[in-house]
Amino acid sequence: MIGVLVVDDDVRVARVNAAYVAKVPGFRVVGVAHTAAEALTALTAPEPAVDLVLLDHHLPDGNGLAVVRELRARGLQTDVIMVTAARDVATVQAAMRHGALQYLVKPFGFAGLRAKLEAYAALRRTLDGGGEAEQAEVDRIFGALSAGSVVPDLPKGHSPTTAELVRQVLLAADGPLSAQEIAERAGVSRQTAQRYLKLLERTGRVRLSLKYGETGRPEHRYAWAGPAAAR
Incomplete structure (x- = not known):
């Protein structure tokens, strides 16, 4: 704890x-x-x-x-x-x-503080591993600390605060998440999470993958693509 x-x-x-x-x-x-x-x-x-x-x-x-x-x-x-x-x-x-x-x-609100705390917890897990860090690990460490805007020029109707919440949730995650999981952790609706995820994917900030189950459509899973993509 x-x-x-x-x-x-x-x-x-x-x-x-x-x-x-x-x-x-x-x-x-x-x-x-x-x-x-x-x-x-x-x-x-x-x-x-x-x-x-x-x-x-x-x-x-x-x-x-x-x-x-x-x-x-x-x-x-x-x-x-x-x-x-x-x-x-x-x-x-x-x-x-x-x-x-x-x-x-x-x-x-709670979602804003939770995102910061979860990013901090992810940072501690990375640092507690010790040893040497490859560039991807270095990027993850500095990405967890970054408090800058996710997208320099957000389209009209998009909030930098919400975009940052989504980014922090993805940075804190141990692996790809569904839109519903991201929405719950960010404290926003699933529709809002999907809107920002689509924007971040189009701009290269988020990486989309598909998880196939036994039946039905594949589930969309999202992961942060890394600080380098956000420049």
């Missing part, structure tokens, strides 16, 4: 985010903090172990970036996903430079 510390100055938001985390298989909430001081105390305590911090930027006694800087200064390499309403480029850039793995802008 991946231990998560939820840090947010708003008690209600912290409670909601903790409930979201608890719903994702493989994750458990090991603590909740509402200030920078509380966060640092929890992160430096020997137990319970914190693997990942969902870290708000605006805190009453400082900010999230200061917490990350202090963690690194103490030699702690706890993973961080910024979860904040701060969307100015300077803050985003500083978060990247201090080692935040992801940056999730408020407001967001």
Whole structure:
């Protein structure tokens, strides 16, 4: 189980985010903090172990970036996903430079956070394997961390947020998924998932394969084609 510390100055938001985390298989909430001081105390305590911090930027006694800087200064390499309403480029850039793995802008729903957590879990599985990485594995590692737009120029009526959700679901998967499975994991309708999958397939981002059963039509299965195809 991946231990998560939820840090947010708003008690209600912290409670909601903790409930979201608890719903994702493989994750458990090991603590909740509402200030920078509380966060640092929890992160430096020997137990319970914190693997990942969902870290708000605006805190009453400082900010999230200061917490990350202090963690690194103490030699702690706890993973961080910024979860904040701060969307100015300077803050985003500083978060990247201090080692935040992801940056999730408020407001967001369960599907948005779940996609980030599942991508993080996939990243840990890849890294825990150790050894040397071929280019495909390197691409997968960096692909799990990427928070950029899936398609530079989306057609009218398509949402970059939904496209990113579909991408994160595919990146987190151990193998090809059906449109229904993708819809359930992304928290969208099957029709919406199919619409985005067709677009991503046409633009080379998604690879389509067919799974043949004993009877009936073959099932369409989808997998992310890799960061190289998304350039």
